[in-house]
Amino acid sequence: MQEVTQKKGAIRAGSLFGIPFFIDVSWFLILAFVTWSYGSALGAQHPEWGTLVPWLTGFVSALLLFASVLLHELGHSFAAIAQGIRVQSISLFLFGGVAQIERESRSPWGALVVALAGPLVSIALFGLFYGLEQALSLAGPAGAVVSLLAMVNLALAIFNMLPGLPLDGGNVLKALVWGVTGNQYKGIRFAGITGQGVGVLMMLGGLFVIGNFNGLWFAIIGWFVFSNARRYSEYARVQGRLSGLTAVQAAVRTEPAVPAHASLRSFADLYALGSSQVSFLVTDYDGRLVGRIDRGALLRQPTEIWAITPVSAVMQPVDASETVAADQPLDEVLTRLQEKRLPRIPVLQPSGLLVGQVRIEDIQRFFARKEPLRLAS
Numbered sequence: 001m002q003e004v005t006q007k008k009g010a011i012r013a014g015s016l017f018g019i020p021f022f023i024d025v026s027w028f029l030i031l032a033f034v035t036w037s038y039g040s041a042l043g044a045q046h047p048e049w050g051t052l053v054p055w056l057t058g059f060v061s062a063l064l065l066f067a068s069v070l071l072h073e074l075g076h077s078f079a080a081i082a083q084g085i086r087v088q089s090i091s092l093f094l095f096g097g098v099a100q101i102e103r104e105s106r107s108p109w110g111a112l113v114v115a116l117a118g119p120l121v122s123i124a125l126f127g128l129f130y131g132l133e134q135a136l137s138l139a140g141p142a143g144a145v146v147s148l149l150a151m152v153n154l155a156l157a158i159f160n161m162l163p164g165l166p167l168d169g170g171n172v173l174k175a176l177v178w179g180v181t182g183n184q185y186k187g188i189r190f191a192g193i194t195g196q197g198v199g200v201l202m203m204l205g206g207l208f209v210i211g212n213f214n215g216l217w218f219a220i221i222g223w224f225v226f227s228n229a230r231r232y233s234e235y236a237r238v239q240g241r242l243s244g245l246t247a248v249q250a251a252v253r254t255e256p257a258v259p260a261h262a263s264l265r266s267f268a269d270l271y272a273l274g275s276s277q278v279s280f281l282v283t284d285y286d287g288r289l290v291g292r293i294d295r296g297a298l299l300r301q302p303t304e305i306w307a308i309t310p311v312s313a314v315m316q317p318v319d320a321s322e323t324v325a326a327d328q329p330l331d332e333v334l335t336r337l338q339e340k341r342l343p344r345i346p347v348l349q350p351s352g353l354l355v356g357q358v359r360i361e362d363i364q365r366f367f368a369r370k371e372p373l374r375l376a377s
């Protein structure tokens with residue numbers, strides 16, 4: 001899987017090739033469960049191993065199982081890194097592993113490579129362990145571990161290739177639909193819908209076909225797939241609608257901009273003191289954005305010089321990455337707001353003229369009430 005999740009309750013376990021590596025507390029439950037279920041099965045199968053060896057074999061198998069998941073996630077990660085995309089973290093949790101990738105590939109073919117890289121690693125590991133099993137005809141605990149690893153890696157590859165988001169097969173499907181239609185969101189929407197189907201089938205299959213504890217577990221994973229797939233569909237619906245609008249259509253001018261040539265005295269009297277606004281945009285004579293000033297700037301200057309100090313002398317520059325162009329599609333604006341964790345972002349004409357600001361709350365309200373975005377005058 002490659003997906004964005006919260007890292008609540010996760011423990012930082014170090015770094016792998018510069019990628020922060022997290023283990024969720026739920027992972028320890030699975031470690032104990034796999035050790036117990038495999039250990040007790042081996043104990044029943046091989047009474048001659050005594051009591052300790054089956055459990056130890058189960059424990060080593062469980063650790064190697066997680067190493068297999070980790071290598072699968074590293075496969076996705078290296079494919080992303082090769083495209084210049086940063087990998088923010090790799091986490092192991094209840095349902096397996098997740099590589100948190102900073103952004104989508106630029107092209108559907110890039111996304112296809114990232115999606116396929118994980119299952120390809122799993123298939124390669126299956127080949128390796130299956131080959132070892134055949135070539136060495138290992139017996140005893142070592143044989144049991146190798147044959148389990150061959151099976152687990154094959155299962156990982158097959159399960160992950162089920163054709164629905166958030167699984168790798170869903171990402172493959174997304175990339176293909178994206179490639180054919182030229183629209184990324186159509187790809188996500190389509191694979192989100194098939195993902196919901198995959199999730200429902202897993203729940204039904206788990207509860208009514210497999211039955212017992214394994215079936216229940218399968219159904220729980222099905223629920224996880226279903227609810228994530230639904231989130232993807234919703235995300236694609238919102239982003240798809242936003243991509244048809246531009247920043248200038250959503251820009252509002254609710255907050256006054258401060259003229260750069262104004263004195264700190266007038267900034268205080270006319271803007272800062274009568275309002276709860278913390279940060280103000282600063283424009284030049286022609287209305288072009290030249291900087292930003294905080295209320296706090298007043299406190300750092302002695303009151304005696306307020307009247308003779310222009311705002312331009314103490315304002316901060318605004319980084320170009322914290323502004324958007326008037327004709328930029330709104331889906332990109334929303335992504336920028338989220339990436340930079342900004343509540344609002346200035347919208348500029350190519351000349352630098354300040355049109356207004358897009359506020360994240362306006363975009364959210366637009367989708368909550370399905371009301372049209374206020375258009376800039």
Ligand SMILES: [Zn+2]
Nearest residue numbers: 001118160168
């Ligand atoms: Zn994967």
